[in-house]
Amino acid sequence: MPMSMKENKSGDNLSGSVIDLFKAYYRYSTLTLAQKITIVSVSMIMFLMVFSLSLFAFLFLGIAIGIWLGRFLENPMMGFFLMSGLFMFLILLFVLFRKMIIRKLRDLIVRKVYS
Numbered sequence: 001m002p003m004s005m006k007e008n009k010s011g012d013n014l015s016g017s018v019i020d021l022f023k024a025y026y027r028y029s030t031l032t033l034a035q036k037i038t039i040v041s042v043s044m045i046m047f048l049m050v051f052s053l054s055l056f057a058f059l060f061l062g063i064a065i066g067i068w069l070g071r072f073l074e075n076p077m078m079g080f081f082l083m084s085g086l087f088m089f090l091i092l093l094f095v096l097f098r099k100m101i102i103r104k105l106r107d108l109i110v111r112k113v114y115s
Contacts, residue, residue, distance in 0.1 A: 036113050043112060062087065 062083050070079025094101065 040109065040112055 070076035
């Protein structure tokens, strides 16, 4: 066999190996991305479930504390007004610190994706 034929076959093998390497890397990247999307999706679903259950728990807790405060103050409306004031204060805190809260949640999600 002439030398140029041997070099050509070696070059073909090398280019075929590089193409196979890129295909394997592409498949690996696709699987890694799918795995990370699955992890983030499951985390988001769990967060939404815990959030919705917590929302109902705080709703009923607020109603119970409002009734208790109303009986304690001997004025049912005052108990509910105090509870609504507390909830408005909490909403104000969330609005004031929203950038910090969003930043922490964003960092948490990014860490989950890139871990």
